[in-house]
Amino acid sequence: MKEYWTSLASLLGVFAFCQSLMHSIFPPELRFAFLKFFNRVFHLFSSYCYFDITEIDGVNTNELYNAVQLYLSSSVSIAGNRLSLTRAVNSSSITFGLSNNDSIVDTFNGVTVLWEHVVTQRQTQTFAWRPLPEEKRGFTLRIKKKDKTLILNSYLDYIMERANEIRRKNQDRLLYTNSRGGSLDSRGHPWESVPFKHPSTFETLAMDPLKKQQIMDDLKDFANGQVFYQKTGRAWKRGYLLYGPPGTGKSSMIAAMANYLGYDIYDLELTEVHSNSELRKLLMKTSSKSIIVIEDIDCSINLTNRKKNSSNVSSLSRSYYEAETRNGSGSGGSGEEGGNGNNNTITLSGLLNFTDGLWSCCGSERIFVFTTNHIEKLDPALLRSGRMDMRIYMSFCNFPSLKILLKNYLGYEEEDVGEDLLKEMERVVDKAEMTPADVSEALIKNRRDKEKAIRDLLEDLKSRGERNVKDGKLRGGNGNLTELEVVEEQEKRAIDSQNGRDEKDHDEEEIELEDNICR
Numbered sequence: 390m391k392e393y394w395t396s397l398a399s400l401l402g403v404f405a406f407c408q409s410l411m412h413s414i415f416p417p418e419l420r421f422a423f424l425k426f427f428n429r430v431f432h433l434f435s436s437y438c439y440f441d442i443t444e445i446d447g448v449n450t451n452e453l454y455n456a457v458q459l460y461l462s463s464s465v466s467i468a469g470n471r472l473s474l475t476r477a478v479n480s481s482s483i484t485f486g487l488s489n490n491d492s493i494v495d496t497f498n499g500v501t502v503l504w505e506h507v508v509t510q511r512q513t514q515t516f517a518w519r520p521l522p523e524e525k526r527g528f529t530l531r532i533k534k535k536d537k538t539l540i541l542n543s544y545l546d547y548i549m550e551r552a553n554e555i556r557r558k559n560q561d562r563l564l565y566t567n568s569r570g571g572s573l574d575s576r577g578h579p580w581e582s583v584p585f586k587h588p589s590t591f592e593t594l595a596m597d598p599l600k601k602q603q604i605m606d607d608l609k610d611f612a613n614g615q616v617f618y619q620k621t622g623r624a625w626k627r628g629y630l631l632y633g634p635p636g637t638g639k640s641s642m643i644a645a646m647a648n649y650l651g652y653d654i655y656d657l658e659l660t661e662v663h664s665n666s667e668l669r670k671l672l673m674k675t676s677s678k679s680i681i682v683i684e685d686i687d688c689s690i691n692l693t694n695r696k697k698n699s700s701n702v703s704s705l706s707r708s709y710y711e712a713e714t715r716n717g718s719g720s721g722g723s724g725e726e727g728g729n730g731n732n733n734t735i736t737l738s739g740l741l742n743f744t745d746g747l748w749s750c751c752g753s754e755r756i757f758v759f760t761t762n763h764i765e766k767l768d769p770a771l772l773r774s775g776r777m778d779m780r781i782y783m784s785f786c787n788f789p790s791l792k793i794l795l796k797n798y799l800g801y802e803e804e805d806v807g808e809d810l811l812k813e814m815e816r817v818v819d820k821a822e823m824t825p826a827d828v829s830e831a832l833i834k835n836r837r838d839k840e841k842a843i844r845d846l847l848e849d850l851k852s853r854g855e856r857n858v859k860d861g862k863l864r865g866g867n868g869n870l871t872e873l874e875v876v877e878e879q880e881k882r883a884i885d886s887q888n889g890r891d892e893k894d895h896d897e898e899e900i901e902l903e904d905n906i907c908r
């Protein structure tokens with residue numbers, strides 16, 4: 390051991406001597422050339438190669454630098470003992486990072502690499518369009534030469550992907566709206582955004598637990614389904630239709646979906662969109678991993694009459710034709726649209742293209758959610774599978790939902806309520822047809838006195854149930870209208886109206902055809 394130290398000291402001594410000799414004998418240019426040469430020889434024989442990832446590339450920020458910083462933050466937070474902490478704008482969490490000139494080892498597919506965070510003082514401020522930071526920051530990646538192909542092909546991609554995930558997790562999600570009408574912001578963006586902080590989650594959502602689990606599984610399958618969608622040649626998107634009476638949790642469900650998947654929400658206000666092409670532009674400006682929501686689709690716009698009375702143009706193509714000519718003239722709707730006196734120039738075809746056509750694939754991993762209180766009013770074209778992959782009926786408060794609400798608002802488990810009261814509630818809850826919103830209100834009102842809250846709620850449930858039976862609102866021998874019956878009834882009505890419309894459309898088309906032939 391002693392010998393080893395002696396030889397190392399003598400080697401260093403020789404090196405120092407050579408250096409001082411160089412300083413005294415050789416001019417700086419020669420010294421620099423020698424060092425460069427020495428460096429080259431060293432790299433030639435070294436088994437490592439190095440990659441520099443600087444923070445600023447020319448005058449642009451290097452995205453890879455930010456990605457590496459974020460990526461390393463996930464491993465540094467566990468391993469490092471001197472860390473830098475940052476908190477980004479729009480973020481409610483803190484990110485750990487490597488301190489200046491610190492290094493860390495990472496392993497990828499069995500290959501070990503070394504990252505060094507290099508910070509040096511910027512020497513002179515060269516001319517730049519924007520002031521550069523005083524410090525020059527960058528990462529140096531050291532890898533074995535034999536691993537170069539693997540690293541360059543997949544490691545850096547992996548880092549970018551992981552960084553995006555971390556960014557999404559750390560950053561507050563955004564809620565976008567197009568309420569500014571067709572006007573653009575200074576960056577040419579048609580959407581305005583605010584941080585999205587809705588507290589609704591699947592845990593707080595009152596609905597049948599089995600149905601809830603089904604929806605959660607469906608969402609997870611979708612989010613993890615990149616390979617599946619690619620393999621089957623389908624666009625990576627999914628449509629959900631939420632329907633049911635007001636106050637049954639449709640909007641809360643959307644918030645829960647966004648919180649569950651970590652997606653942004655685009656709340657599309659159809660009445661603010663003036664044409665099909667504007668709709669397309671809005672779609673193009675949405676990001677992937679997002680939920681595009683059209684609430685109360687039956688009220689937003691008259692979308693039921695896809696085919697309209699027309700003189701000499703096929704009605705379906707007419708709706709396209711109308712939209713396009715109006716776009717061409719640049720007007721916001723001249724009044725002849727659809728022949729229904731409605732100034733809005735969006736057509737059902739435009740909307741279907743938005744969710745379903747080629748344009749819908751200009752991003753990926755997107756969910757479309759439509760909500761309505763009246764499924765029977767919707768055009769069947771909107772309901773067909775592929776467009777609405779899942780139709781979810783949000784029902785009046787039933788017993789499983791009631792138990793969830795009691796837990797949410799009073800912190801009560803079943804045993805806290807008491808067996809008799811619980812049975813009584815179970816007996817009356819379906820007949821009462823109270824929405825979860827009504828039940829929530831009743832519980833919030835008395836949340837300081839939990840027993841009173843339960844008593845009042847039970848009274849409320851009973852009196853509403855009796856009233857419903859008396860008014861003949863409920864059907865069946867015992868006056869019970871089951872949730873299944875409600876769903877069946879609504880869907881049947883929707884399908885009936887589809888058949889009716891199809892027949893009517895068919896007749897109209899035949900008349901049109903005859904007219905055209907005569908002409």
Ligand SMILES: Nc1ncnc2c1ncn2[C@@H]1O[C@H](COP(=O)(O)OP(=O)(O)OP(=O)(O)O)[C@@H](O)[C@H]1O
Nearest residue numbers: 593594595634635636637638639640641825826829
């Ligand atoms: N299923 C539910 N689970 C938990 N809370 C609910 C549920 N349904 C309604 N609520 C409560 O009632 C309020 C209103 O619900 P929400 O806005 O989600 O209903 P909605 O179905 O979207 O109504 P509308 O059809 O009028 O838009 C929510 O703030 C929530 O607190």
Ligand SMILES: [Mg+2]
Nearest residue numbers: 639640641684
């Ligand atoms: Mg709503």
